[in-house]
Amino acid sequence: MGNGKIRLGIIYGGKSSEHEVSLRTALSVMKAVDANRYEVTPIYVQLDGSWVKGDAIAGQLPERIDALRLSPGNKEITADNDSTGQQLVPSSKPASLFSIGQQVDVIFPVVHGPNGEDGTIQGLLELANLPYVGTGVMASAVGMDKWMMKTVFAQAGLPQVKYVGLLRSQWEKQREESMDKIEQELGYPCFVKPANMGSSVGINKAKNREELAHALDIAAKYDRRLIVEEFVNARELEIGVLGNEEPITSVVGEIIAAKEFYDYEAKYKGAGTELAIPANIPEHVSTQIAEIAKKAFQVLDGSGLSRVDFFWDEQNDKLYINEVNTMPGFTPFSMYPMLFQASGISYSELIDRLVQLGLERHADKQRNIVEAEELE
Incomplete structure (x- = not known):
């Protein structure tokens, strides 16, 4: 904080189905922070999982989300300038979190879904000994895994709907037995979900055995841990x-x-x-x-x-x-x-x-x- 400003690194993007959602979140945060209080550094995780860091931004960002898709080696991502001629969107280069540590005071990770809010980035930040916004490794991991979260809630005595947890391998080897158990314990309709996907991805409502099998097949494409919940009219x-x-x-x-x-x-x-x-x-x-x-x-x-x-x-x-x-x-x-x-x-x-x-x-x-x- 040499110039009195908090050096805020914003990690966004990610190797996730929620990549686009993260870009919108990052742009919103960058535009909202007070330029008199913060110096913002964009840190982009590309869809292939590689990391790209931009130079610190002075002033507000342009409206376009595309400007946040930093790519390594570009001298400039865009020529957009403000009224003073100040560059708005930074140059960028490949980076690792450990090399970024000396250039920021705190990280705001706005990566959604797997490889973002599941404790993985939080674990990296812990290893790098960097302050960051949001929950830690354990809370992030448990909060992301619906099956584990429900297990913890049950231990704490919190009220929740009945559910059945199922491994993908169980479903593939014991399809009929798995559906029998779900029908006996939950009945129809029921909701089938991948345990570790956010934003309602891969979730389907099943009203009969045929729909249940289809929903489990879809959920199994997203995760090896599946969860089925009873339906409550609520x-x-x-x-x-x-x-x-x-x-x-x-x-x-x-x-x-x-x-x-x-x-x-x-x-x-x-x-x-x-x-x-x-x-x-x-x-x-x-x-x-x-x-x-x-x-x-x-x-x-x-x-x-x-x-x-x-x-x-x-x-x-x-x-x-x-x-x-x-x-x-x-x-x-x-x-x-x-x-x-x-x-x-x-x-x-x-x-x-x-x-x-x-x-x-x-x-x-x-x-x-x-x-x-x-x-x-």
């Missing part, structure tokens, strides 16, 4: 969590999907979906959601941010936790920032708070003794 509610050891929560929002469920098309391409913020629900439901969300966040040892999703069976007044998303969509029009906007925290302030929370969590870790002390 409203889909979401809440934001912000903080470290003493988190706060946002207002509750509701997903009103035009389709049968909130899939990838509905989530990122509109498809008639509506967001109700705040949700029109009784106060006791909002209070219960906030309490369970905080507990789930703390059970995972969350830090920074998470969006916690719920099902509310209005007819029977029963609440079920669905999942914790440890790196939710983060454009100004994504649910998580909108929930806090409605709670009185602007998008730019949210970024400021998350950066500070990342620095605080890193400072706390530095208190740990790394060498065994001799016993007296």
Whole structure:
């Protein structure tokens, strides 16, 4: 922070089906940060997994997402200039996280899905001893794996729908037996999901045995761990969590999907979906959601941010936790920032708070003794 500015590195892109979503998030964050407080360095993870670092950016970025697709060796990605003639989009070169460490003070990873919010990048950041925004390795990994997350929630006594976990190898070797078990324990309809995909990718609703087999075949293309959940006729509610050891929560929002469920098309391409913020629900439901969300966040040892999703069976007044998303969509029009906007925290302030929370969590870790002390 030699010039008084926080040197913020933003990692985006990634070897993931959510690459495009990450680009939109990165552009939104870069445009929103206060240029008087931050010096931003773009760090792009290409689809092939290679890393490219741009020079530190002075001023705001242009509107186009394409400008963020840094490629190694280019002297300039674009000739876009601001009114002062200052270059907006940096030159770029191949990079590794360890070489970047001396050039940034804190990292904001906005890589979604596998190889991003599942603890992999977080593990690299830990090895590089770099402060970063968001949850750590364990919380990220458990939060990404729906099967493991549900196991942890069950241990903590959190209310959730019934489910069956299944390995891809089990499904391939024991198709009939697997479907028999699902039918006996869950019945129809049910939802079939890859355990480790975000943004509703690979999820399908099965209403009979034929659809169940098809849904499991699709899910098995995305992951070796599969999960099947019982269907509950419920409203889909979401809440934001912000903080470290003493988190706060946002207002509750509701997903009103035009389709049968909130899939990838509905989530990122509109498809008639509506967001109700705040949700029109009784106060006791909002209070219960906030309490369970905080507990789930703390059970995972969350830090920074998470969006916690719920099902509310209005007819029977029963609440079920669905999942914790440890790196939710983060454009100004994504649910998580909108929930806090409605709670009185602007998008730019949210970024400021998350950066500070990342620095605080890193400072706390530095208190740990790394060498065994001799016993007296």
